[in-house]
Amino acid sequence: MILDVEQRSRWSSxxxxxxxxxxxxxxxxxxxxxxxQIHLGPLLVVAPAITASFAGPWLTGGIGAVSVASQAFTGMxxxxxxSQVLQAQIVAVASVSAFVVVFRVLRExxxxxxxxxxxxxxxxxxxxxxPLPRQAGPxxxxxxxxxxxxxxxxxxxxxxxxxxxxxxxxxxxDARGKGLGAVxxxxxxxxAFREAARRCPTxxxxxxxxxxxxxxxxxxxxxxxxxxxxxxLDIADDDPACVLVNCxxxxxxxxxxxxxxxxxxxxxxxxxxxxxxxxxxxxxxxACHFEAGDILLLYTDGVIEARxxxxxxxxxxxxxxxxxGCEPQTLVERxxxxxxxxxxxxxxxxxxxxxxxxxxxxxxxxxxxxxxxRPAGLGNRPEAATKTPVPARP
Numbered sequence: 284m285i286l287d288v289e290q291r292s293r294w295s296s297x298x299x300x301x302x303x304x305x306x307x308x309x310x311x312x313x314x315x316x317x318x319x320q321i322h323l324g325p326l327l328v329v330a331p332a333i334t335a336s337f338a339g340p341w342l343t344g345g346i347g348a349v350s351v352a353s354q355a356f357t358g359m360x361x362x363x364x365x366s367q368v369l370q371a372q373i374v375a376v377a378s379v380s381a382f383v384v385v386f387r388v389l390r391e392x393x394x395x396x397x398x399x400x401x402x403x404x405x406x407x408x409x410x411x412x413x414p415l416p417r418q419a420g421p422x423x424x425x426x427x428x429x430x431x432x433x434x435x436x437x438x439x440x441x442x443x444x445x446x447x448x449x450x451x452x453x454x455x456x457d458a459r460g461k462g463l464g465a466v467x468x469x470x471x472x473x474x475a476f477r478e479a480a481r482r483c484p485t486x487x488x489x490x491x492x493x494x495x496x497x498x499x500x501x502x503x504x505x506x507x508x509x510x511x512x513x514x515x516l517d518i519a520d521d522d523p524a525c526v527l528v529n530c531x532x533x534x535x536x537x538x539x540x541x542x543x544x545x546x547x548x549x550x551x552x553x554x555x556x557x558x559x560x561x562x563x564x565x566x567x568x569x570a571c572h573f574e575a576g577d578i579l580l581l582y583t584d585g586v587i588e589a590r591x592x593x594x595x596x597x598x599x600x601x602x603x604x605x606x607x608g609c610e611p612q613t614l615v616e617r618x619x620x621x622x623x624x625x626x627x628x629x630x631x632x633x634x635x636x637x638x639x640x641x642x643x644x645x646x647x648x649x650x651x652x653x654x655x656x657r658p659a660g661l662g663n664r665p666e667a668a669t670k671t672p673v674p675a676r677p
Contacts, residue, residue: 303330311353324354326531328379340387347380419451425611429634439465439637443482452480455581457515477539486528487566490525497556510556578640585634611638
């Protein structure tokens with residue numbers, strides 16, 4: 284990434300350098316053609332000052348040297364090279380050029396640090412939020428992450444997916460607060476999910492396990508109040524069913540044909556990390572039909588709490604009804620583009636979303652062959668699973 288930025292900068296500098304060179308020629312010519320009592324030479328400081336805005340210290344210093352040489356050439360042409368006025372002008376141009384070069388050296392050092400920080404941030408995001416696979420069993424997935432801080436690329440939102448013996452488990456969450464503390468909490472919970480998702484047979488047990496892990500680790504890392512809102516899903520391969528547990532998180536949206544349904548559980552479990560307020564029985568699973576062609580949209584509160592310049596919240600449910608025929612990747616891209624435009628280009632909070640579609644039945648066999656779990660001897664452990672009764676469709 285650093286090399287790419289530097290290469291683009293060099294290419295642009297080669298063309299932009301014509302601007303200060305043209306100014307030097309024009310100012311020098313004008314100084315020679317005007318009467319001697321009119322001194323235009325001091326204007327030559329504009330050339331290195333402009334160069335410093337797009338070029339490095341070496342090129343800036345070179346343009347400064349050309350400016351000083353042009354001033355000296357004007358004096359030689361007019362025969363005033365030994366005059367104190369011209370010598371003072373030459374010293375002034377040289378001094379300003381040297382000052383601009385020093386400023387450019389400091390700015391170049393800061394720019395390199397910023398590029399390195401961005402590279403580390405992108406690497407950290409890839410390690411924390413691994414890109415979701417496009418296919419997980421019979422499911423098609425698409426995800427996107429929008430960080431509130433444009434230069435950070437990472438924040439307190441999280442999502443993850445893992446395959447089990449009977450289906451696919453997913454999580455999307457939002458850690459309280461912002462900055463490094465929220466990133467740390469998100470990393471802790473996501474690591475705990477990747478470990479416990481294969482071990483816990485039911486979602487309520489998984490939620491209780493994650494709550495215990497989050498309560499202990501977050502208290503150890505931060506003396507303040509820390510918690511993570513989250514939604515966890517179990518999507519079976521063989522049954523047209525989806526089971527979810529909502530821990531204080533915005534409810535998912537189910538898109539079926541042209542209809543959009545809000546999967547509001549009615550009674551939310553406490554966020555993860557507040558173990559003193561929750562009991563295992565409070566993590567009750569909610570079941571719904573999830574058939575071929577249906578799409579589930581998971582999102583964080585950074586989406587629905589985003590505001591336009593007039594302070595109005597982003598109407599996700601209203602906007603999504605116009606994109607009901609889209610595939611997951613297209614749906615996510617359109618929401619992100621529309622969201623950024625709605626807020627005027629700057630989000631006040633991180634935003635993450637996942638779109639999940641159950642593939643048509645003729646594509647399920649192919650998806651299973653691609654994503655079939657490895658035998659237990661190669662690293663996968665056999666898992667127990669329980670089925671949650673699916674309510675009859677209205």
